[in-house]
Amino acid sequence: MSAWVSDVRLAAAHEGVAELVVTLTYDNGGESHIPLAPEVSHILMTRCAAASAQDLIGQSWTHIRDALSEAYNSEIR
Amino acid sequence: MDTIIRNGMIADGTGKPLFTADIGIINDRIVEIGAITGQANHEIDASGKIVSPGFIDPHTHFDAQLLWDGAAKPAIEHGITTIVPGNCSLSLAPLKAEHRMKLVGMFNQIEEMPHKAFSEGVTWDWETFEEYIERIQRDLSINVAPLVGHSLLRLWVMSDAAMSRAATPEEISDMADLLSRCIAAGAVGLSTSFVDMDERLQPVPSRYACTTELDGLCKVLSETGKLLQVVHEFYDTDLTLARIDQLAELSLKFDITTTLSPLFLNADNQEGVQAIMKRVDAQMQRGARVWPQVQTRPIDISFSFAVPSLLFIRLPSWYALMRFSDHDGIKAAFEDPAKRAALVQEASAMMPLWSVLTLRRVNTEKNAHLVGQTxxxxxxxRDSNPLDVMIDLSIEEDLDAHFLAASMGHNDDLAVADLLKQPNVMIGASDGGAHILSFSTYGDTGYLFSKFVRDCAAMSVELAVQKITSEPAEIWGIAERGQLKPGFIADITIFDAATIARGEEYYVQDVPGEGFRYVRDAQGVSQVLISGAVAYDQTYGYSEARTGKIV
Known part of the structure; x- marks a missing residue:
């Protein structure tokens, strides 16, 4: 099954930072919401060459998977 | 009598209507409630005030602070007499010496506790849970009901493998034995996390646990009558529903109480929260004990231009500047008239947001008087506009001007009030003692009364008291506390229902290592007694009483 980004919005996380919540829509019409921490969001924006959050709409879910993996695998300190 | 509290309006914690009475105390216990004719060594006039059981804060991270401040300031002055530290799979024990810096990294990443507070405020003279409890008991003003962190159990038993794989049956058995010892030393339960990441953005150790491991640990909780606290995927309704079902099965299988935190009610998830509460109610009706924790305060977001904030992600020029320029590049763009004009033009559509931003923190003397203003x-x-002010202040402060976007979520007062009132909701999730550089995690109890009892008139003072006293005491198995009745421990909060509030937030340097944090001074709380002794008085401040217990 495939999925794509159908909506993006900002949300307040409990750590006092803004997070990006991405809505994925699946082939069967199902939806899920994935919050992305700033580090992951920045990687995702770069991967998708997105200038603004709206540019993420229509992108494949695989970009989110890859951005999460890249963030997990990067040593930040 | 040692102490008599006279003429107070008694909210006894059970939810029954207020009544006027005196409360007599001998040693650490309430001995009489009614019209008391005799005299006491110490008399407190509570005329016109509410007299209630001391408040219980069930979700805190005061683990480190208790090592240098046994009052967990400013918790007590907000009426709190018992705190539950050790949430979210993170406690400070049991902890072997070789894992100390690893744990500091996790506390820093997840709870925003500064490294320096640990290096300069903590003498690492314990390893076992028993030793940690003995250590904090030396100077304790507040009662502590400590959780033991699942990630700590894993680190102790599995060392570095705790962060890479499931446990073997032998390791699970060792963890169960270790948990039993922690409970024998005073732990009220186990905390675990399904979501948190460490300082390298790797999952915390508890996230590598398989269901067999959780079963093995819940068996210990079952045998000892203790509780399981969980941080769930609070940002996703479907995953939250799945976790509620999982916790319900654990609760029924092992006859244990479980709690998950936090549950937020934002504008875009109201239907999701309804579905979550419907599931909680259904599972509770089955006999499971699954308590979602809901905080009272709205969510605030802080930012500066030193770190790229997602608040600007809908503004391409701003986002690109923050994301792809360094410190000097951002400053240069702000100082370049043409670039600045383009930035201002792009952001001007969001002027309502910039207008309500508050200046939180600056470094220069000349701007210090502006802190706290919108x-x-x-x-x-300055005869300017809010957007230009944000840029100007950032230039003047070398990008180290910090701004606050207040009330960005969990801020629909009436909807949050409806949620807080629900019988299957536990009021909690304050995160007391954490996130100290971003916002104040103190005063949620004052906010409960000022916002939801007084301003919104959405709940009675009796119900509000019940939700933060007898209810958490019963859920957490905290005996002889949470109600005002003869024979119970005299943990008592006296407050003015007309003025109690969380106070203004401010930035103060009182953390070891010359560190800062955001705090709030309580308003409207007259006295707080812990085990019969006055721990805080509105006029005289904190006392020398050290009557806090491990409960």
């Missing part, structure tokens, strides 16, 4: 107010003073 950008609209500063703009008026």
């Amino acid at each position: 950008l609209a107010a500063i703009a008026s003073e």
